[in-house]
Amino acid sequence: MTQDLTPEYTVPGIEREAAGRLIGVLRLRLHALNDLHLTLKHVHWNVIGPHFIGVHEMIDPQVDRVREMADDVAERIAALGGVAQGTPGTLVAERTWDDYSIGRADAIAHLGALDLVYTGVVEGLRAAIKTAAEIDTATEDLLIGQLRDLEQFQWFVRAHLESAGGTLATSRAHTEEEAAAQGAELG
Template identity: 85%
Template sequence: MTTTDPTPKYTVPGIEREAAGRLIDVLRLRLHALNDLHLTLKHVHWNVVGPQFIAVHQMIDPQVEQVRDMADDVAERVAALGGVAQGTPGALVSERTWDDYSIGREDAIAHLGALDLVYTGLIEDLRAAIKVVGEIDPATEDLLIGQLRDLEQFQWFVRAHLENAGGSLATARADTELDAATAAKD
């Protein structure tokens, strides 16, 4: 059960319980974001079509596995801090601050355009989380920084399909996943 007060009854040595509660609160949303990303990537994997199908299909699965490992690391950090790692779909849906992925069966480039925006939002939120936890705990900060590097690399893989020889990104002006999917196809 999620409570409004994430302050644990105990935590790791050297961190006050209230500070651990702040860490747990930040990590809770990171866990939801990673679980959501895992499911979104599998959705893309199952629903991608077109001439670049196999390249995207095979590019996505290693990202899925790595994101699942990231979620596990975050959940275990929450538990180590004395918190409860809520990994249920209900907790994810009720606590997330973003909308569901909006692209269904579509060609590879459209999905990659939408994923570019997904990764942008995720990376921006993760950078903000790193600032918060960095003031409290270097171990949690280190965990999130490592994940940031991996997620930025995944976005680079996606963007390599969306960039032209002049360095312009097809999704540069898109504000929504649908806009990004459309722009990527044009």
């Protein structure tokens, strides 16, 4: 993203240029959260198999919380003097990841792929927290709270993918398709 996001004004105590940097970071988090809640709904609608109901019902509260997170990030962007771009076109144009690649599939296959999705979202969020820590403790605090929830959601997903011996079925996966295939081996 090369556009200048420096706001005309921002919250007291933060320099405008620093707020612009933070707005840029938050825009990517907004895109990640909007993409994640759509991906979660996609999984919710397209999950099948013997674990269907457990996974189907586990996903909706995650969707609701991720939507709340997106709203919080968008409102923080606005408070900093920025514009919260929440349109699908902006998301697709600015995101740094590919679209979720699994269609109708077994619940455990979806969870395998979803584990990789959560890893990407969590890693991006941790990087955003580092930037926020340099600029604004209020934004850092907001993101840390979201990190706790997202890590918990990933733990819920991983609980379905872990053996009694503590091995994660998808630990060798590098793509969603590989993770889905490795997860499906459990199902």
